[in-house]
Amino acid sequence: YTSEQNSAAPLLLPDWIKNNAKWWSNDEIDDDTFVNGVQYLVEHDIISVQKDIQTENTNDTIPDWIKNNAKWWSNDEIDDQTFVNGIQHLVKVGIIKVN
Numbered sequence: 001y002t003s004e005q006n007s008a009a010p011l012l013l014p015d016w017i018k019n020n021a022k023w024w025s026n027d028e029i030d031d032d033t034f035v036n037g038v039q040y041l042v043e044h045d046i047i048s049v050q051k052d053i054q055t056e057n058t059n060d061t062i063p064d065w066i067k068n069n070a071k072w073w074s075n076d077e078i079d080d081q082t083f084v085n086g087i088q089h090l091v092k093v094g095i096i097k098v099n
Contacts, residue, residue, distance in 0.1 A: 011080050017041060021083070022074030025067050034070075035062075035096055038087055042098040047084050049091040049098065062095060 017037050024034040041047040066086050073083035090096040 011047075011084060013041070013046065013080055013084075018074050021070035025071030025074060031062055038091075038096055039098050041087075042091060047087060049088050060095060062090065066090060 020029065020034055020037045023029045024031070038047070042049050069078065069083055069086045072078045073080070087096070091098055
């Protein structure tokens with residue numbers, strides 16, 4: 001899957017993450033399993049996040065809107081970049097933690 005990331009290089013997401021997003025949005029896998037997949041993508045520079053601007057967040061609960069995004073993305077109702085923007089936001093605010 002590809003889309004334009006800020007008019008730069010195409011975004012290449014592996015097929016398995018779309019499957020994870022679908023399963024997670026249908027409550028077939030838990031939050032931790034989904035987050036592990038996202039962490040893998042960030043740690044391997046598939047999704048880039050400016051980790052140095054993270055803020056501390058006392059709420060580790062993933063908001064409902066991101067599960068909606070995952071469902072819409074897995075059904076091709078939103079593009080890759082829109083989905084990734086939501087993930088990047090969660091990392092930046094500290095809801096999803098990466099090394």
